[in-house]
Amino acid sequence: MHSTRSSVTEMTAPLLSIRNLKTCFPTRAGLVTAVDGVDLDLYPGECLGIVGESGSGKSVTFASVIGLVRSPGYVAEGTIRFDGTDLRNLEAEQWRQLRGRDIAMTMQDALTALNPALTVAEQIEEVLLAHATDLPRKGRWEAARARAVEMLRLVGIPAPDKRIDDYPHQFSGGMRQRIMIAIALSCRPKLLIADEPTTALDVTIQAQVLDLIGDLRRELGMSVVLITHDLGVVAEHTDRVAVMYAGQVVEIGPTQELISQPKHPYTRGLIGLIPRLSDLDAPIKPIEGQVPELIGLGGICRFHDRCDYRLPQCRSDIPMVAVGPGRQARCIRAKENLS
Amino acid sequence: MKPLALIGRIAQLLPVLLGVSVIVFVMMALTPGDPVEIMLADQQATPEQAQALRHDMGLDRPALERFGIFIGNALTGNFGLSFFHRRPVFDVIAERLPATIELTLAALLLALAISIPLGVVAAVKKNRLVDRLAAIGSLFGVSLPGFWFGIILIILFAVQMRWLPVSGRMDFACEVAPITRLMTIDSLLRGRPDCFADALSHLILPALTLALPMAAVLTRVQRAAMLEVLRSDYIVFAQAKGLSRRRILWRHALKNALVPTVTVAAIETGSLLGGNMVVETVFGWPGLGRLVVESIFVRNYPLVQAAVLLYAVTYVLLNFVADILYTLLNPRVRL
Numbered sequence: 001m002h003s004t005r006s007s008v009t010e011m012t013a014p015l016l017s018i019r020n021l022k023t024c025f026p027t028r029a030g031l032v033t034a035v036d037g038v039d040l041d042l043y044p045g046e047c048l049g050i051v052g053e054s055g056s057g058k059s060v061t062f063a064s065v066i067g068l069v070r071s072p073g074y075v076a077e078g079t080i081r082f083d084g085t086d087l088r089n090l091e092a093e094q095w096r097q098l099r100g101r102d103i104a105m106t107m108q109d110a111l112t113a114l115n116p117a118l119t120v121a122e123q124i125e126e127v128l129l130a131h132a133t134d135l136p137r138k139g140r141w142e143a144a145r146a147r148a149v150e151m152l153r154l155v156g157i158p159a160p161d162k163r164i165d166d167y168p169h170q171f172s173g174g175m176r177q178r179i180m181i182a183i184a185l186s187c188r189p190k191l192l193i194a195d196e197p198t199t200a201l202d203v204t205i206q207a208q209v210l211d212l213i214g215d216l217r218r219e220l221g222m223s224v225v226l227i228t229h230d231l232g233v234v235a236e237h238t239d240r241v242a243v244m245y246a247g248q249v250v251e252i253g254p255t256q257e258l259i260s261q262p263k264h265p266y267t268r269g270l271i272g273l274i275p276r277l278s279d280l281d282a283p284i285k286p287i288e289g290q291v292p293e294l295i296g297l298g299g300i301c302r303f304h305d306r307c308d309y310r311l312p313q314c315r316s317d318i319p320m321v322a323v324g325p326g327r328q329a330r331c332i333r334a335k336e337n338l339s
Numbered sequence: 340m341k342p343l344a345l346i347g348r349i350a351q352l353l354p355v356l357l358g359v360s361v362i363v364f365v366m367m368a369l370t371p372g373d374p375v376e377i378m379l380a381d382q383q384a385t386p387e388q389a390q391a392l393r394h395d396m397g398l399d400r401p402a403l404e405r406f407g408i409f410i411g412n413a414l415t416g417n418f419g420l421s422f423f424h425r426r427p428v429f430d431v432i433a434e435r436l437p438a439t440i441e442l443t444l445a446a447l448l449l450a451l452a453i454s455i456p457l458g459v460v461a462a463v464k465k466n467r468l469v470d471r472l473a474a475i476g477s478l479f480g481v482s483l484p485g486f487w488f489g490i491i492l493i494i495l496f497a498v499q500m501r502w503l504p505v506s507g508r509m510d511f512a513c514e515v516a517p518i519t520r521l522m523t524i525d526s527l528l529r530g531r532p533d534c535f536a537d538a539l540s541h542l543i544l545p546a547l548t549l550a551l552p553m554a555a556v557l558t559r560v561q562r563a564a565m566l567e568v569l570r571s572d573y574i575v576f577a578q579a580k581g582l583s584r585r586r587i588l589w590r591h592a593l594k595n596a597l598v599p600t601v602t603v604a605a606i607e608t609g610s611l612l613g614g615n616m617v618v619e620t621v622f623g624w625p626g627l628g629r630l631v632v633e634s635i636f637v638r639n640y641p642l643v644q645a646a647v648l649l650y651a652v653t654y655v656l657l658n659f660v661a662d663i664l665y666t667l668l669n670p671r672v673r674l
Binding site for chain 2: 116
């Protein structure tokens with residue numbers, strides 16, 4: 001159901017195009033390059049999964065896109081083009097207009113992302129009042145409220161006209177996540193960045209929330225970036241996947257192909273972590289070792305220490321190589337048939 | 340607020356009041372000095388006359404008995420006669436109270452008006468010049484003694500520049516029929532802007548003196564609370580929503596960061612009562628604080644006891660108000 005999109009969309013111009021992005025954080029131990037030379041394209045209507053463990057740079061990459069890298073971090077290099085605009089040269093007011101209207105974001109934990117002191121009504125209405133130019137001049141507030149109720153209904157909050165005046169803590173975890181999604185989508189953005197949308201949720205609620213995001217994507221025709229550490233989530237809900245490791249993209253390609261035939265040893269390792277229904281007794285094989293410190297790396301494959309297939313030649317900068325239609329991997333042995 | 344919780348709060352008052360009564364009574368009893376001697380100081384009274392006066396005021400009875408009588412009367416709302424005024428203590432205090440309330444409220448408003456914006460700006464401009472200046476200002480605010488700061492203000496604005504009156508509460512020319520007995524409000528209600536200006540000019544220096552240490556503390560509280568809030572996820576999310584910086588700061592952040600400030604302010608208002616005694620004395624403000632100071636000097640036991648009890652009740656009530664404000668600002672908490 002998601003399979004052919006990538007080959008079709010690559011004909012059209014990307015909605016978001018990231019080239020050689022570097023985002024750094026000064027620390028006492030030195031300059032941490034959390035994102036180091038990331039290239040990504042996202043096409044209109046596409047759902048791109050970003051997979052990686054904590055510290056792989058997946059969240060920081062998209063915090064860079066929306067211009068909200070936490071201080072003292074900063075974007076050091078690269079270009080980010082969104083819908084024809086260079087995002088690295090925006091003024092504060094241009095950022096304000098872009099965020100929430102064209103690019104929206106949801107965060108991992110809705111409990112901390114929603115303001116505890118403001119009602120849900122206010123938190124949805126304020127986005128509409130800040131961006132929606134099509135609200136009537138007379139009765140703006142009433143119109144915003146009506147649309148807020150409509151958004152809550154769209155994301156499946158029961159009795160939204162009554163519950164809209166409640167505070168976030170009066171809702172369950174799944175409902176809060178839906179509210180956050182309603183806020184993010186209230187101005188019908190072209191791009192939704194969903195950062196770990198299901199990590200804070202029960203497994204049964206996870207599927208509902210992901211289906212909701214998928215349905216709304218088709219309904220609103222937007223692109224979605226689904227950031228997660230869970231390859232299972234990606235397998236079911238994305239068109240393409242980018243696997244990130246230690247601040248770099250190490251493999252990218254159409255979801256089904258990438259999962260069935262991973263080319264990078266790290267991707268293989270991640271897939272080895274998914275329990276198989278056909279063989280539940282098979283042991284889950286952890287990836288030995290740890291992610292390297294992101295200080296002063298270079299001149300070596302970052303997965304080198306943990307890799308079962310390493311060669312002496314891996315002690316050099318490894319470029320991305322094409323390994324099939326729309327597929328790339330950052331490994332000198334990507335074209336070999338490893339097993 | 341449930342009625343049961345309210346009753347519990349009121350019940351808490353009783354032990355506090357009893358304890359305060361005992362302490363004040365013992366301290367006054369242990370303080371050297373005899374009100375009768377002070378009263379008769381300039382008069383050629385015979386020992387018999389002094390004894391008669393002492394008997395008249397009940398001071399010849401044993402301390403324990405006097406305490407019992409005081410408690411018994413206090414429970415019925417009778418605080419006795421003020422030694423010097425020869426009028427019920429209750430009336431004397433009621434006469435002086437509005438001036439103190441007016442001064443305290445003005446100081447509280449002033450302290451909030453200074454500290455909330457300053458604390459927010461200091462947090463936003465953390466470690467920059469404004470923040471440093473606010474920190475130095477706060478240090479001065481808590482360190483400078485009120486009487487000194489008050490005198491400096493008088494010298495500067497009243498004596499040198501002659502912008503403001505030296506002392507008192509109102510010019511004699513302004514006779515406004517009382518409504519609330521707060522001069523600023525009454526003069527407005529009676530449509531006398533000239534008297535309002537006069538009342539305000541008398542009020543501003545003592546209120547500023549009283550407000551300064553409180554503003555200093557509240558600025559630090561507001562800054563710390565704001566820094567904490569600005570780190571939270573909902574501020575990042577608010578930014579991601581494309582809200583204006585003004586709305587993020589003054590609505591999203593401040594509504595959460597006000598909680599500690601307001602609760603501390605309510606409790607600190609109690610400490611303004613103590614500050615009142617100094618400030619009212621320096622500025623000749625005809626309020627309760629000055630009355631208490633004068634009464635202590637002349638060993639006017641009934642008045643001091645009643646006033647201290649009033650302070651204690653006010654303090655407990657302010658704590659109660661702090662709790663209520665806390666729940667109002669923080670929808671997650673219910674009493």
